[in-house]
Amino acid sequence: MRAVTFQAAGDVRVQDVPEPEILDPADAIVRIAASGVCGSDLHIYHGRVKIEPGFTIGHEYVGTVIAVGAAVADVAVGDRVLGCFQTACGRCFFCRRGWFHKCEHSRTFGHGATLGSLQGTQAEQALIPNADLVLRKVPEDMSDDVALFAGDVMGTGYHAVVDAGLRPGEVAAVLGLGPVGLCAVQAALAVGAAEVIAVDSVPERLAMAQSFGARAVHLSEGDPRAAAREVTDGRGVDVCIDAVGDPRALDLALRLTRQLGTVQAVGVYAERCEVHMGLVWIKALRLCSGHANVIGHVDSVLAMMSSGRLDPAPLVSNHMPLEDAPEAYSLYDRREALKIVLRP
Ligand SMILES: [Zn+2]
């Protein structure tokens, strides 16, 4: 079968690879109908996240079940499904507490040996371990484009908001309007934020956040701190989400947030960086971080997308055949696309 493989920094190829086979009674095999290109795929593309040459990449997917192991009960051959970007065992210390994102036996699709040697989903087929936990049936009238957000990007935007404890009537700010930031804007409004201040420097992304109901503020041409003060009687926002993963964004988040407020660093951090701990302490801020509990949230997110309360459809900027993956990656790398959906 055809699959998108990592070769070297800046070099992905579409190659013939072996078809997956059921290895465990809890496995399923999905014929992929659509797979997204994600910001974390770009970390692999840049060589920042190291994986083996020839490994299949991708972790956002929708498709049809074509085989199941004997222990799979909740999905069957022929079901149209979406899946989460990582697997979990369902039995360890963390899973028993519902913290599936920190499962001791978790594997992430398309991230090489360091994250469990699970081949990616930018391919004609994918092996899905623990299918009952990882897969969900797609509601009948939901498009592939929308469904594939449930298992990663919308799940992450939603997690950022609920993990931060945003309450109805509060004011949130979202820094960075990539796909996760834009989904966080929608999620914050959906759970009842009175106002969402959306900050970026790309005009199209600001316009999209505004169309979702946010107050869009340009990072440099506008004044995010003044905007935060203006809608909160000078206090600062209740929750600020850093969807960038850059120390400058984190610093701005600490400054925009009111005393006893929450800063949610959902953007990816891998390196040491400076945090103004004096500011955190004096304001008694709560700091949340880490990747999202997408398995824990997937049913809520799917229900809210099904009812239209969350709608990631406007984020899909390009559809491309799987064979054009090298072009898709360079397009995404040049920031000329928001969400590319590859179709085998
Ligand atoms: Zn992703």
Ligand SMILES: [Zn+2]
């Ligand atoms: Zn576990």
